[in-house]
Amino acid sequence: MSYKLQNQPHDLEAVQRVENIAIAHGQPLSSESVGTDAVTYLSPEERLLIDRAKAGEHRALRQLYGQYHAQVRAHxxxxxxxxxxxxxxxxxxxxxxxxxxxxxxxxxxxxxxLYRITANTTHNLMRQRFRRERVKSAFGWFSQSAGTDVQPSRVEARDEAHRILQKVRPDLREVFVLYHYEGLTLQEISDILDKPVSTVGDRLTRARKKLRELVSA
Amino acid sequence: MSPSNDKLRHYGCHECREDAELVMSDRATPAASDLYHGHIRECRDCRRMHRLLYALYEGPIVPAAPTGLDEEKQFHAALRRSREERPAPWYHKLSMRAGIAALAGSAAVLGMALFDIGPGKDLAALTSSDPTVASASPDPRVGAKSHHGGPDDAGGIEHPAQSYGRIIGGHAKVSTKDGEAITDAFGVGTRFEVAKDQPMQVGLAGKLVANFTPGTDVTWTAASPILLELELEHGIAAIRYDRKPSDPILQVRTPDAVVRVVGTVFTVQVEDEGDTRVSVLRGQVEVLSPSNNRQLAELESGFRYDVETGTFADVGLVEVAAAMPLSNDRADAAAGPEDILALADGRIPDDWHVPGLPSGEFRTLDYVPAAADEVPDIELSVGADKGDNGSPMTIAPIVPTESPARRARRDDGQDIIEALVRDTEASKRQEMLDKLEACRSLYYSPQRRYRAAACLSSFISKYGNDPAAAEGYLLTGMLRMDYALDYKAAEKAFETFLKRAPKHSNAEVAHYRMWLAAVEDGRISVALQRARKYLSKYPDGRYIGRILQRFPELKSELH
Incomplete structure (x- = not known):
């Protein structure tokens, strides 16, 4: 996910916007105005966008939302x-x-x-739900569809798979989703969850093992 | 028993489950993979396990994120939440701890005054206080009126030069705050009282194009980074707004409704009795109550909504006819924007939803179902002029009728098309002349001027190498810019014209238009370069006033 900015194509619209604002205030235009650090996680356009968003500019906040809301929502x-x-x-x-x-x-x-904020936002909710579901299943309020003679269709298999995923402990599920669905590396997941890479790797292995057990049950 | 069957016999459920992940991630050997698949064909439990595990690794199908109005609503909800959840400033906590209410109150007031404008303390407050952002516009007219209220009232567009509109065609009484408009450029606060016999087309802030039908009374009331607003008193305003995500939302206010748009083609009609009708041809709009912003209706394409009765109906002939000058064939644009200069050819675009309209060549006004109460005094038969094969056009020439107001604003296009005709007449080629005459008749009609670009494009493709045809590029570029807001294609046409005829008498118009295209496209640095070039090349040019209107700082360049 992290990259060097030299490899990123310039967003001409964003650069143009900086120029427009600078011109409107009579500031001289220079290459420094769009940032030229050698190595960074952010492209100059993103840095500029964040600066504008930090200053409370509505359009910048809207642009941030527009760029990332699909990612957050899907996650x-x-x-x-x-x-x-x-x-x-x-x-x-x-x-x-x-x-x-x-x-x-x-x-x-x-x-x-944003993944980190999402993880922090959902952490307690996932734990609460997991505990609730565990209590429910312990009391036998839940009837499982496993063992049915009818082969599930593709859509049904997806639904069933998702129900199974919800039975995995939240900390393991989180790693599984980030690794397999979001396509992040262990290092990136480690950054997001603020846990050592070894812990992340261990959780991933345990998540897979648990899922294997659940689908075989 | 064959060796393969023997192997399969020793490959049981345990091995299958062990290998499942390897097979799914294509890391298993071919032999193991064969055994695995052989086993799941035989074993129902393992087949189920395989399906579930496969579905697990494949992941769920994520539903599409909301777009358009829904996305906008979600964003505003997030913004509201961010304000609600913002931690209280430190001085509030301090005052609570101190427990001296009166002293705390005064300290808070003092603290607010001294410290409340630090970065990030109050996103909304900063919007208007930070000098690098939206308050870039020193023009008090920009964002003079915004109905969002509260902290969203940022005011100003990125650069003040962008906050102007332009008359594209037709004529009206155009009054600004300083009196009647004398050029085709106007600012926020301009009122249009459209003539009874002709419609009028305008472009606003380089972002939308609108057609006002004869007799319409409309005022441009706001232009800010978050809001463009028109106030419609009477008549029909048809609007095409191809909004980019960071462009402002558009609102049309009428006496009894507020029509909010994210990006779409639609019409708003205020009838003599003051009743508002909203019709959508593409996209979606929201109709709100003007008193409390309560949603009255969410309107999809193909529908018309009557605010007074609260009823829905199909979009009708009147609305489609009003919106026709805004038609911009998407199919052409997809074919290759680099070479496309032609605009609409009288066909109703495929992405407009008109219930009951046949497809293909029948997508013209002739085939739009008309309700009994719709007045059929609209020019139809617009699909007949093919032109490419040299066959004569079926459109009767229209004698230009110029009002004094129109003449006062001078239409460069009319000069250019007259020059083209003169040059062609000189070349004594009847066919070429006929063709050009047809384009001219289109150009002179405010109802059909939008179709002149397609006609001229066809003219250029046929006679493009003739020196007399060079001006066709200029005119086509102008129409492309005015009606399609396609500034890149327009610039390409102007460049071609200047390359072919650098010393042409209309080269000044081309240079001016190049500058205007950059301004309206929001490329201010490029616009400044072009303005300087124009000023040095034409120190007594006829467009100097318009350039200095938007860039007063360039006055010094004249000396």
Missing amino acids: LFRLLGKDCEVDDLTQIVFARAFNALDKFQGNSTLSTW
């Missing part, structure tokens, strides 16, 4: 499944992100930073 969906709270949680994640922009130092990509 929440993969993590929590079909849930009426996904819209609400997406709003919470962005509200927190907007309020935390001042603290964002650019030490990760925007996308990683």
Whole structure:
């Protein structure tokens, strides 16, 4: 996910916007105005966007939202499944992100930073739900469809698979989703969850093992 | 028993489950993979396990994220939440701890005054206080009126030069705050009282194009980074707004409704009795109550909504006819924007939803189902002029009728098309002249001027190598810029014209248009370069006033 900015194509529209603002204020245009650090997690356009968003510019906040809301929403969906709270949680994640922009130092990509906020936002909710489900199943209120003679269709298999995923402990599920669905590396997951890479690797192995057990049950 | 069957016999459920992940990630050997698949064909439990594990690794199908109005609503909800969840400033906590209410109150007021404008303390407050952002515009007219209220009232567009509109065709009484408009450029606060016999087309902030039908009374009331607003008193305003994500939202206010748009083609009609009708041809709009912003209706393409009765109906002939000058064939654009200069050819675009309209060549106004109460005094038969094969056009020439107001604003296009005709007449080629005459008749009609680009494009493709045809590029570029807001294609046409005829008498118009295209496209640094070039090349040029209107700082360049 992290990359060097030299490899990134310039967003001409963003550069143009900086120029326009600079011109409107009679400031001289220079290459420094769009940032030229050698190595960074952010492209100059992103850095500029964040600066404008930190200053509270509505358009910059809207642009941030436009660029990342699909990612956040999809991640929440993969993590929590079909849930009426996904819209609400997406709003919470962005509200927190907007309020935390001042603290964002650019030490990760925007996308990683938003994954981190999403992880922190959903952590307690996932634990609460997991505990509730465990109690429910312990009391036998839940009847499992496993063992049915009818082969599930592709769509049914997906639904069943997702139900199974919800039975995995939240900390393991989180790693599984980030690794397999979001396509992040162990190092990136380690950055997001603020855990050592070895812990992340261990959780991933345990998540896979648990899933294997659950689908074989 | 064959060796392969023997192997399969020793490959049981345990081995299958061990190998499942390897097979799914294509890391198993071919032999192991064969055994695995052989086993799951035989074993129902393992087959189920395989399906579930496969579905697990494949992941769920994520539903599409909301777009358009829904996305906008979600964003605003997140913004509201961010304000609600913002931690209280430190001085509030301090005052609570101190427990001296009166002192705390005064300290808070003092603290607010001293410290409340630090970066990030209050996103909304900063919007108007930070000098690098939206308050870039020193023009008090920009964002003079915004109905969002509260902290979103950022005011100003990125650069003040972008906050102007332009008359594209037709005529009206155009009054600005300083009196009647004398050029085709106007700012926020301009009112249009469209003539009874002709429609009028305008472009606003380089972002949208609107057609006002005869008799329409409309005022441009706001232009800020978050809001463009029109106030419609009477008549029909048809609008095409191809909005980019960071462009402002558009609102049309009428006496009894507010129509909010994210990006779409639609019409708003205010009838004599003051009743508002909203019709959508592409996209989606939201109709709100002007008193409390409560949603009255969410309107999809193909529908018309009557605000007074609260009823829905199909989009009708009147609305489609009003929107026709805004038609911009997407199929052409997809074919290759580099070479496309032609605009609409009288066909109703495929992405407009008109219930009951046949497809293909029948997508013209002739085939739009008309309700009994719709007045059929609209020019139809617009699909007949093919032109490419040299066959004569079926459109009767229209004698230009110029009002004094129109003449006062001078239409460069009319000069150019007259020059083209003169040159062609000189070349004594009847066919070429006929063809050009047809384009001219289109150009002179405010109802059909939008179709002149397609006609001229066909003219250029046929006679493009003739020196007399060079001006066709200029005119086509102008129409492309005015009606399609396609500034890149327009610039390409102007460049071609200047390359072919650098010393042409209309080269000044081309240079001016190049500058205008850059401004309206939001490329201010490029616009400044072009403005300087124009000023040095034409120190007594006829467009100097318009350039200095948008860039007063360039006055010094004249000396």
